[in-house]
Amino acid sequence: MTSTIPRAKQWQQRAQSGDRVALARLLTLAERGGDEFAEVHPSIHAGNGRAHRIGFTGPPGAGKSTLVEAYALELRKRAQRVAVICVDPTSPFTGGALLGDRVRMNRLTLDPGCFVRSMASRGWFGGLARTSEDVADVFDAVGYDRVLIETVGVGQSEIDVARAADTTVVVLVPGTGDAVQAMKAGLMEVADLFVVNKADRPGVERVVAELEEVLQLRADGAHKPAIVQTVAMNGEGIDELSRCIDEHREHCAASGQLATRRAARAAEKVRRLLEQALRDRLFAGKGMERRIEEALQSSEPRSPYAVVRELLQELGLVSKETRKP
Amino acid sequence: MDPLDPQDKIRVLVAKPGLDGHDRGAKVVAAGLRDAGMEVIYTGLHQTAEMIVEAAIQEDADVVGLSILSGAHMTLLPKVKRLLDEKGAGHILITGGGIIPDDDLVELEKLGIGHLFGPGTALERIAAYIRDEVGKRRAARVE
Numbered sequence: 001m002t003s004t005i006p007r008a009k010q011w012q013q014r015a016q017s018g019d020r021v022a023l024a025r026l027l028t029l030a031e032r033g034g035d036e037f038a039e040v041h042p043s044i045h046a047g048n049g050r051a052h053r054i055g056f057t058g059p060p061g062a063g064k065s066t067l068v069e070a071y072a073l074e075l076r077k078r079a080q081r082v083a084v085i086c087v088d089p090t091s092p093f094t095g096g097a098l099l100g101d102r103v104r105m106n107r108l109t110l111d112p113g114c115f116v117r118s119m120a121s122r123g124w125f126g127g128l129a130r131t132s133e134d135v136a137d138v139f140d141a142v143g144y145d146r147v148l149i150e151t152v153g154v155g156q157s158e159i160d161v162a163r164a165a166d167t168t169v170v171v172l173v174p175g176t177g178d179a180v181q182a183m184k185a186g187l188m189e190v191a192d193l194f195v196v197n198k199a200d201r202p203g204v205e206r207v208v209a210e211l212e213e214v215l216q217l218r219a220d221g222a223h224k225p226a227i228v229q230t231v232a233m234n235g236e237g238i239d240e241l242s243r244c245i246d247e248h249r250e251h252c253a254a255s256g257q258l259a260t261r262r263a264a265r266a267a268e269k270v271r272r273l274l275e276q277a278l279r280d281r282l283f284a285g286k287g288m289e290r291r292i293e294e295a296l297q298s299s300e301p302r303s304p305y306a307v308v309r310e311l312l313q314e315l316g317l318v319s320k321e322t323r324k325p
Numbered sequence: 326m327d328p329l330d331p332q333d334k335i336r337v338l339v340a341k342p343g344l345d346g347h348d349r350g351a352k353v354v355a356a357g358l359r360d361a362g363m364e365v366i367y368t369g370l371h372q373t374a375e376m377i378v379e380a381a382i383q384e385d386a387d388v389v390g391l392s393i394l395s396g397a398h399m400t401l402l403p404k405v406k407r408l409l410d411e412k413g414a415g416h417i418l419i420t421g422g423g424i425i426p427d428d429d430l431v432e433l434e435k436l437g438i439g440h441l442f443g444p445g446t447a448l449e450r451i452a453a454y455i456r457d458e459v460g461k462r463r464a465a466r467v468e
Contacts, residue, residue, distance in 0.1 A: 020382050021412065028385045090364075091360075095362045096360055096361060096362045097359060099365065099367065100367045103369035106369065106376065109380050110375060110376060110379055116380075117384065118366050120364045122334075
């Protein structure tokens, strides 16, 4: 088949009619980013907005993968098509990654209504990969009803998922009460819903109590996050989780929050892409690197601030006159 | 485009098919390939041929690496190959390791299975083989 239609466009068409090999290829393109994906993104974007994107985050070992599998199986009972994106860290030393989330999602593998894709963080530190959102866009465009996004096991400040998802679920386990205290900023503020998983273990009441205490201190009149107890291993509490996620979605749609969030997400995306594009242009070739070295080579040590000012002037981005304070 | 551009990471699906529960070898190889800069998707124990093939497709893997110690290689490996071909993913390299008699190796290679490594193989050799083979396959791929 030789045609002038770009391969990305062909993959999209084939993916839309159910070709999983083509979908996987398109996801790789989205993951890589760059011009080829940028070219096809407008038509992907045109098909976006229908899927409910749900983020799952929380500390390592909280049982996120098992929970995601259990929730996906629950959605399948209602004939929803489910895509899963799971992110694991890339080694900053070798660039390699060991992606192990599928081990806990084996029950989804052969279900034609499910598609699980692992992503390595590839040097991005917000708990997702730089292009996880683009991968979600592709799933949304080809007709998945729900896109579940599982972060790398995160600490306190990796909150990219809240920008990528319509509903953010923070997963905790008994014995992480102190973590709740530590999380008052960051993770706690982005949670739309809390899950206390492994709720058959001692210490559940304490985590729930600490969560409630912290949540009472939230000043905003926003939707108060529900706290759901689950034992993902045997499916306990998953129906309740499912109900709460749907409730959150309905609340957001009715209150206009969904539209607000999505608008903010789009603006943030433009900012990021712009930043990336400017950075790429600035450092294309070796010119800028050489110029930086040059500027720093002088008999006197030079302040990096002074060097930056000089470089910005050369680029015509600031005027040469020195402003008075 | 450089077929081995660092942006285009080599993705390897490592699986442990069948009923035998000895996954140490698979885990060592998975960690070794990660250290060689590859993205390794580990699927765990007790995988059927169907599951391996479906996971490899979803992950857009370049390579499927199988650890087979059960003696079932003459049925399992050809089955994985056949299913990949049927589903339009015949470009994926099948390799692996285990105790495989020489005669079987020859037989499997005829069926289009890649090289299979015996005990004691250096990880560097496996990584080099994968890099080389994936480079060739990517360059030859028409889409």
